[in-house]
Amino acid sequence: GESVGLHLPTLSVQEGDNSIINCAYSNSASDYFIWYKQESGKGPQFIIDIRSNMDKRQGQRVTVLLNKTVKHLSLQIAATQPGDSAVYFCAENSPNSGYALNFGKGTSLLVTP
Amino acid sequence: ETGVTQTPRHLVMGMTNKKSLKCEQHLGHNAMYWYKQSAKKPLELMFVYSLEERVENNSVPSRFSPECPNSSHLFLHLHTLQPEDSALYLCASSPTPQGSEQYFGPGTRLTVT
Numbered sequence: 001g002e003s004v005g006l007h008l009p010t011l012s013v014q015e016g017d018n019s020i021i022n023c024a025y026s027n028s029a030s031d032y033f034i035w036y037k038q039e040s041g042k043g044p045q046f047i048i049d050i051r052s053n054m055d056k057r058q059g060q061r062v063t064v065l066l067n068k069t070v071k072h073l074s075l076q077i078a079a080t081q082p083g084d085s086a087v088y089f090c091a092e093n094s095p096n097s098g099y100a101l102n103f104g105k106g107t108s109l110l111v112t113p
Numbered sequence: 114e115t116g117v118t119q120t121p122r123h124l125v126m127g128m129t130n131k132k133s134l135k136c137e138q139h140l141g142h143n144a145m146y147w148y149k150q151s152a153k154k155p156l157e158l159m160f161v162y163s164l165e166e167r168v169e170n171n172s173v174p175s176r177f178s179p180e181c182p183n184s185s186h187l188f189l190h191l192h193t194l195q196p197e198d199s200a201l202y203l204c205a206s207s208p209t210p211q212g213s214e215q216y217f218g219p220g221t222r223l224t225v226t
Contacts, residue, residue, distance in 0.1 A: 032212045043117075043203050043217035044156075089156070099144075099169045099210045103156040 010108045019077040021107050023090035026071060030092040034101065035064060035075045039086045047075070047088075077109075085111045116140040117218035119204050125224045126194065134189040134221045136204030144210035145187040147179060150201040150220070162187060163210040194225045 013019045025033075031052040036044035048059045050066050050073075057064050063076040073090055087108050091101040116139040126132050138145060147159040161169035162181040176198075178190040187204055201222055205215040 034214055036217075041219075043119075043205075043219045046214045046216060049214050091156075093212055099146075099161040099163075100158045100171070101156075101215060105153070105155050 009105070010110065012110045012112060013080050015080060015082060015111055015113050017080055019075075019080045019084070019109060019111075021075045021077075021088050021090075021109065023073040023075075023104055024071060025073065025090075025092050027092065027094050027097070027102075028071065029094040029096050030071075031095065032093040033064070033066060033073050034091045034093075035062075035073075036089045036091065037084075037086045038089065038106070044089060080109075080111050082111050082113065085109055117204060117206055117216050119202075119218035119221050121221060122219065123222045123224075125226060126191070127226055128194060128196070130194075131190070131192040133191065134202055134204075134223075136187040136189075136218055138185055138187075138204075138206035138216070138218075140206055140208075140216060142206035142208050142216070143184060144207045145181060145184070146205040146207075146215060147177075147187065147189050148203040148205065148217075150203055156203070160189075161210060168210060191223075194223075196225050199223055199225045 034049040035047040037047050038044045048064050050057045050064045061078045065074045087106040089106045091103045118137050120135045145162045149157045158171050159173045160179045165181045176193050180188040201220045203220045204218045207213045207215040
């Protein structure tokens, strides 16, 4: 079946380093991708999104890369800060998946001083 | 904090109780969603409303009953729940019901005893 998954369940980085969180998807019809950050006790917070007609999109300290050939999505966080510690989810939507955003299980990012 | 609010933030209820969760969005969005988030599982879409009309019901048991009286408010009525229904229930809204970013509320932590 179609799935969205994350390569690593946990990622530990030092403050100031760059972080890369990866996500694989299997639905070749997926045309919309989104990254969320969820801190403890809070709902998911929108970070950045990208559509399938793009390979790269940048935000404030974040970059999302989309490789449609290998069905891979990544989130890069520059100069990681302690406040970036959270669980990060990727999600995708396709025309044939209806209204659902299909979420992965999440990667826990821990930023150490 | 996002423009989506949820009340109550925490709820403990017995299996024979009836309770309701409330969600309000202040973003002028046309679509609203209910999700269930259980430990170590991806977010599960429960219901989708577009312009106050239910457009998706993801095989949710009838003990969960949604209501959308207008485009800014969404309720989830609960009755005769089971302990396995204990989870974080998240409300979200988006400008359109497909292919756009969803903004989440902080969630209601539900415990069924």
